Amino acid sequence: xxxxxxxxxxxxxxxxxxxxxxxxxxxxxxxxxxxxxxxxxxxxxxxxxxxxxxxxxxxxxxxxxxxxxxxxxxxxxxxxxxxxxxxxxxxxxxxxxxxxxxxxxxxxxxxxxxxxxxxxxxxxxxxxxxxxxxxxxxxxxxxxxxxxxxxxxxxxxxxxxxxxxxxxxxxxxxxxxxxxxxxxxxxxxxxxxxxxxxxxxxxxxxxxxxxxxxxxxxxxxxxxxxxxxxxxxxxxxxxxxxxxxxxxxxxxxxxxxxxxxxxxxxxxxxxxxxxxxxxxxxxxxxxxxxxxxxxxxxxxxxxxxxxxxxxxxxxxxxxxxxxxxxxxxxxxxxxxxxxxxxxxxxxxxxxxxxxxxxxxxxxxxxxxxxxxxxxxxxxxxxxxxxxxxxxxxxxxxxxxxxxxxxxxxxxxxxxxxxxxxxxxxxxxxxxxxxxx
Amino acid sequence: xxxxxxxxxxxxxxxxxxxxxxxxxxxxxxxxxxxxxxxxxxxxxxxxxxxxxxxxxxxxxxxxxxxxxxxxxxxxxxxxxxxxxxxxxxxxxxxxxxxxxxxxxxxxxxxxxxxxxxxxxxxxxxxxxxxxxxxxxxxxxxxxxxxxxxxxxxxxxxxxxxxxxxxxxxxxxxxxxxxxxxxxxxxxxxxxxxxxxxxxxxxxxxxxxxxxxxxxxxxxxxxxxxxxxxxxxxxxxxxxxxxxxxxxxxxxxxxxxxxxxxxxxxxxxxxxxxxxxxxxxxxxxxxxxxxxxxxxxxxxxxxxxxxxxxxxxxxxxxxxxxxxxxxxxxxxxxxxxxxxxxxxxxxxxxxxxxxxxxxxxxxxxxxxxxxxxxxxxxxxxxxxxxxxxxxxxxxxxxxxxxxxxxxxxxxxxxxxxxxxxxxxxxxxxxxxxxxx
Numbered sequence: 093x094x095x096x097x098x099x100x101x102x103x104x105x106x107x108x109x110x111x112x113x114x115x116x117x118x119x120x121x122x123x124x125x126x127x128x129x130x131x132x133x134x135x136x137x138x139x140x141x142x143x144x145x146x147x148x149x150x151x152x153x154x155x156x157x158x159x160x161x162x163x164x165x166x167x168x169x170x171x172x173x174x175x176x177x178x179x180x181x182x183x184x185x186x187x188x189x190x191x192x193x194x195x196x197x198x199x200x201x202x203x204x205x206x207x208x209x210x211x212x213x214x215x216x217x218x219x220x221x222x223x224x225x226x227x228x229x230x231x232x233x234x235x236x237x238x239x240x241x242x243x244x245x246x247x248x249x250x251x252x253x254x255x256x257x258x259x260x261x262x263x264x265x266x267x268x269x270x271x272x273x274x275x276x277x278x279x280x281x282x283x284x285x286x287x288x289x290x291x292x293x294x295x296x297x298x299x300x301x302x303x304x305x306x307x308x309x310x311x312x313x314x315x316x317x318x319x320x321x322x323x324x325x326x327x328x329x330x331x332x333x334x335x336x337x338x339x340x341x342x343x344x345x346x347x348x349x350x351x352x353x354x355x356x357x358x359x360x361x362x363x364x365x366x367x368x369x370x371x372x373x374x375x376x377x378x379x380x381x382x383x384x385x386x387x388x389x390x391x392x393x394x395x396x397x398x399x400x401x402x403x404x405x406x407x408x409x410x411x412x413x414x415x416x417x418x419x420x421x422x423x424x425x426x427x428x429x430x431x432x433x434x435x436x437x438x439x440x441x442x443x444x445x446x447x448x449x450x451x452x453x454x455x456x457x458x459x460x461x462x463x464x465x466x467x468x469x470x471x472x473x474x475x476x477x478x479x480x481x482x483x484x485x486x487x488x489x490x491x492x493x494x495x496x497x498x499x500x501x502x503x504x505x506x507x508x509x510x511x512x513x514x515x516x517x518x519x520x521x522x523x524x525x526x527x528x
Numbered sequence: 529x530x531x532x533x534x535x536x537x538x539x540x541x542x543x544x545x546x547x548x549x550x551x552x553x554x555x556x557x558x559x560x561x562x563x564x565x566x567x568x569x570x571x572x573x574x575x576x577x578x579x580x581x582x583x584x585x586x587x588x589x590x591x592x593x594x595x596x597x598x599x600x601x602x603x604x605x606x607x608x609x610x611x612x613x614x615x616x617x618x619x620x621x622x623x624x625x626x627x628x629x630x631x632x633x634x635x636x637x638x639x640x641x642x643x644x645x646x647x648x649x650x651x652x653x654x655x656x657x658x659x660x661x662x663x664x665x666x667x668x669x670x671x672x673x674x675x676x677x678x679x680x681x682x683x684x685x686x687x688x689x690x691x692x693x694x695x696x697x698x699x700x701x702x703x704x705x706x707x708x709x710x711x712x713x714x715x716x717x718x719x720x721x722x723x724x725x726x727x728x729x730x731x732x733x734x735x736x737x738x739x740x741x742x743x744x745x746x747x748x749x750x751x752x753x754x755x756x757x758x759x760x761x762x763x764x765x766x767x768x769x770x771x772x773x774x775x776x777x778x779x780x781x782x783x784x785x786x787x788x789x790x791x792x793x794x795x796x797x798x799x800x801x802x803x804x805x806x807x808x809x810x811x812x813x814x815x816x817x818x819x820x821x822x823x824x825x826x827x828x829x830x831x832x833x834x835x836x837x838x839x840x841x842x843x844x845x846x847x848x849x850x851x852x853x854x855x856x857x858x859x860x861x862x863x864x865x866x867x868x869x870x871x872x873x874x875x876x877x878x879x880x881x882x883x884x885x886x887x888x889x890x891x892x893x894x895x896x897x898x899x900x901x902x903x904x905x906x907x908x909x910x911x912x913x914x915x916x917x918x919x920x921x922x923x924x925x926x927x928x929x930x931x932x933x934x935x936x937x938x939x940x941x942x943x944x945x946x947x948x949x950x951x952x953x954x955x956x957x958x959x960x961x962x963x964x
Contacts, residue, residue: 119623148595148624149635155591156634159584187555188584194777194805194828197633198592199585242804245781245813341630345681368678369630370833372808373840377681392630397806404809 094135094169094217099206101157102128103150104504105514106445106477107523116285117312118340122146124477125514126445127153127202128504131209133169139213140503143205144416144444149198150514156202159189164206171214173233180207180422184239196394200419207420208450212500222500223270223456226421227263231256234461238426242397246404252429259464266460274491275455276466277473278306278336280443282325285310289324296328303489306334306361306470311351312342319354326358338364341392345374349381362386362410369393375407386410391417391441396426403434410468412441415450421500424454428462437467443474448485449501452492480508530571530605530653537593538564539586540940541950542881542913543959552721553748554776558582560913561950562881563589563638564940567645569605575649576939579641580852580880585634586950592638595625600642607650609669616643616858620675632830636855643856644886648936658936659706659892662857663699667692670897674862678833682840688865695900702896710927711891712902713909714742714772716879718761721746725760732764739925742770742797742906747787748778755790762794774800777828781810785817798822798846805829811843822846827853827877832862839870846904848877851886857936860890864898873903879910884921885937888928916944 109121127150131139143153163182170176183203184195192199215225226234235252279302282295292309299307309325311318318337325335337360343351348366363385367374369392379387390412393399402408411431413424431438438458440451448471455471463469471492478484482505483497495501511517515524545557563586567575579589599618606612619639620631628635651661662670671688715738718731728745735743745761747754754773761771773796779787784802799821803810805828815823826848829835838844847867849860867874874894876887884907891907899905907928914920918941919933931937947953951960 119627122624122627146624146627148622149592149628152588152592152595152634153628156585156588159588186584188558188582191555191558191582192585192589192634192637196629196806196830197635198588198628199634201628242780242807242810245810344678368833370632370831371678371837373837374678374681394632395806397804401807401809 094133096131096164096167096169097134098132099161099164100130100132101154102509103154103514104128104509104512105147105150105520106512107519108476109147116310116338116340117342119146124445125150126504127157127205128509129157129205129209131164131169131206131213133213137213137216139209139211139216140499141205141207141209141212142416142446142502143201144447153198153201156198157205159199160202160206169213169217170210171217173229173236176210176214177237177422179210180237180419181239183207184419195397195419200395201416204416204418204420204423207422208415208500208502211421212502216499219498221495221497222421222453223460223495224267226453226457227267227460231260234425237422238429239396239422243400243426243430246400247430247433251433255429255432256461259461262464263460266464270456270459270494274488274493275452275459276470277304277487277490277492278308278334278470279304279473279475280308280338281475282307283309283338285313289321292321293324293328296325300329300333303491305332305490306336308336308338308364308472310340311337311355312339315351315354318351322355322358322360334361335359336361336364336388339366341365341368343367345377348378352382352385356385360385362388364388364412365392370398372398372401372405372407375402376405379407379409388412388439390414393417395419396423396430399427400430403430403436408436411436411438413438413451413454414441415447415454421454428454428458432463437469438463439468439470440472442472443476445477446481446502448473448478449481449483452485452495453500456494480504530569532567532600532603532605533570534568535597535600536566536568537590538945539590539950540564540945540948541583541586541956542948543955544912545583552746552774552776553778555582560881561586562940563593563641564945565593565641565645567600567605567642567649569649573649573652575645575647575652576935577641577643577645577648578852578882578938579637580883589634589637592634593641595635596638596642605649605653606646607653609665609672612646612650613673613858615646616673616855617675619643620855631833631855636831637852640852640854640856640859643858644851644936644938647857648938652935655934657931657933658857658889659896659931660703662889662893663703663896667696670861673858674865675832675858679836679862679866682836683866683869687869691865691868692897695897698900699896702900706892706895706930710924710929711888711895712906713740713923713926713928714744714770714906715740715909715911716744716774717911718743719745719774721749725757728757729760729764732761736765736769739927741768741926742772744772744774744800744908746776747773747791748775751787751790754787758791758794758796770797771795772797772800772824775802777801777804779803781813784814788818788821792821796821798824800824800848801827806834808834808837808841808843811838812841815843815845824848824875826850829853831855832859832866835863836866839866839872844872847872847874849874849887849890850877851883851890857890864890864894868899873905874899875904875906876908878908879912881913882917882938884909884914885917885919888921888931889936892930916940
């Protein structure tokens with residue numbers, strides 16, 4: 093049995109703020125970053141994971157990952173559902189670290205990075221891409237991954253088991269469908285707030301040419317600008333393509349409703365993050381006021397407990413899980429099961445650093461073994477930074493290809509680690525020199 | 529004008545797990561700790577603040593405080609409402625750091641520590657204890673401290689101003705009342721889960737002799753044990769004293785209701801933290817099922833947005849703010865205003881390291897300038913670790929005395945900082961030697 097003999101934690105940052113890529117109403121100047129973790133084993137394979145941040149504080153995120161080291165080093169390398177479940181429960185159950193959340197924020201994301209690295213390791217050892225590794229588990233094993241604490245008023249283990257068994261028969265056909273057809277994607281690339289109208293229009297046109305039938309615009313800066321941009325986007329893409337909008341938490345309830353009524357004539361497909369990700373009741377109020385415009389959130393939803401409430405309250409029509417915000421694969425399996433129970437489609441948040449690489453596995457597992465459906469499902473696609481990954485996400489004709497390399501795809505290239513290490517990699521020392 | 533010329537951050541830990549002081553159903557072995565911050569100024573006074581943790585991860589908390597240093601060092605020392613407001617808005621508005629929450633967990637608590645240190649500095653400069661410094665501000669100044677983002681569906685600045693003006697006339701009389709009579713306290717000392725029945729009974733008896741008319745028991749480990757302990761406590765304190773119980777987030781909705789129905793014959797005053805602090809809807813369901821037993825929570829409630837929802841949903845009957853969980857005085861002023869709006873009494877969480885020292889100021893400010901009432905209000909008292917503070921909380925005859933020293937009372941003694949510094953203070957090097 094392989095053992096984990098070491099854990100490396102690296103602070104990796106990309107100077108994206110210089111290009112306004114990723115700019116939105118709440119995050120004007122992000123430097124997309126990863127607190128990156130490697131679980132090193134004596135016999136191989138190693139496991140790779142990351143927490144995505146947007147710059148300052150990536151060192152704090154790395155420190156939180158470091159704090160988990162005593163739970164990892166010296167441990168047998170987890171290779172099956174039982175061992176991956178045991179690791180997850182041990183990490184979220186560390187009562188002293190739990191105090192710093194509980195189950196939210198920096199410590200919770202650190203657990204997510206490490207849990208995902210452990211899943212990567214196990215999938216590599218099995219020689220399978222994560223989505224296939226997960227989808228090969230029995231319904232009982234999958235249920236065993238989940239912490240049902242705080243969920244039982246919405247979903248019990250017995251119900252979860254039943255849901256999984258219902259779709260068990262078609263698993264291999266659906267896996268084959270993914271290999272043949274991939275999974276639908278939409279693109280956010282045209283819609284960053286920092287872009288000119290011309291750039292928006294040309295990128296929207298390009299999106300259609302590239303086979304996408306859905307794009308997304310950032311909104312929430314200035315109402316007149318947003319109306320003009322939304323109108324322009326609609327003109328460019330025509331009636332048949334979908335245009336979603338994303339306010340990145342800028343609004344209170346009244347502002348969200350007022351603003352979206354101005355955009356409504358241009359048929360927005362969903363409004364994403366209209367307000368605080370913590371505010372279940374506000375999302376409910378906004379959804380009630382704006383129907384049939386869908387309400388979506390999730391990239392900043394801290395854990396399964398808040399997702400549960402958003403679903404219980406009928407506050408969201410689209411659930412946007414994030415691979416790195418919650419406690420890794422285990423908690424995302426819980427979230428997929430909750431979404432299935434409430435009949436809400438999961439459309440993951442992606443972009444950032446490595447999120448496209450990671451979430452495609454989760455959506456494909458969802459399709460094969462949990463929801464059994466692609467209806468209304470679509471994964472975000474942002475065409476940035478993929479060149480830094482050893483197993484990059486690939487989108488063709490508006491669809492994510494099914495990954496076939498073993499693992500969970502978070503591994504960064506060695507060159508990238510050397511060049512973008514903060515603050516001492518050459519990219520950053522050059523920027524520091526320029527500034528001084 | 530004094531300037532902030534440096535920021536010291538210290539990792540201070542007390543080996544409390546050796547005594548089972550502070551043991552509860554979720555936290556069996558806490559080492560009460562503080563990530564401690566000193567804002568050093570060129571002309572004095574300095575400002576002192578802390579984040580309370582329970583051991584492992586206190587270094588991560590300290591790293592998060594460090595990450596705020598660029599916002600502090602070189603800045604004019606804040607001395608009035610406008611400057612304290614500007615600092616708070618700048619810290620919560622750092623978009624890159626915000627990503628790590630938003631407004632929750634380690635980064636948010638770091639902001640709390642620094643904001644509280646700034647308030648300490650300002651109150652010292654004014655020569656006033658924090659509660660008097662705050663209560664001397666105009667309603668307009670107090671409203672200006674608050675971030676109303678995400679609150680406007682429950683409370684607008686205009687409403688807040690009106691609430692504050694209503695109670696403005698009696699401020700000086702109420703301040704005088706505090707000096708004469710102090711503020712009601714209850715004690716948790718008898719009720720830790722690690723204690724024997726004998727210790728529970730003798731400490732409960734002692735609590736009555738010391739003038740308390742309310743005690744609290746930790747519950748949630750084993751139902752039979754809890755029924756026996758609750759019955760014993762009720763026998764010891766009689767019918768007239770209040771006995772609250774605290775489950776420290778152990779339960780789901782059904783378990784909470786079932787368990788509390790077994791304790792109901794012994795008339796529990798409130799059930800505290802029955803379930804996840806994130807779960808507004810579960811608290812609402814529990815409150816509906818258990819009325820007239822009060823539902824209380826707050827020590828782990830991450831920010832004003834979740835408190836707002838707990839109040840909007842009628843999910844809590846008692847609001848237990850914490851001085852160090854949220855973004856400091858500014859966010860706690862928002863929380864006090866929300867509680868006033870919804871007519872829910874604020875009974876702060878205390879204990880830990882320095883929480884008694886801090887929250888007495890917030891409750892006294894609440895009484896003088898926000899709620900104007902002591903009805904149903906009571907501050908937790910745990911008689912541990914006060915000897916380490918230069919301006920310790922004092923309880924006499926079951927009431928907190930009104931603090932009179934300038935500042936916010938988080939300052940630790942120099943000896944304590946030297947002895948309990950982790951891992952290199954003599955207390956910890958001795959423990960390490962013992963263990964090796």
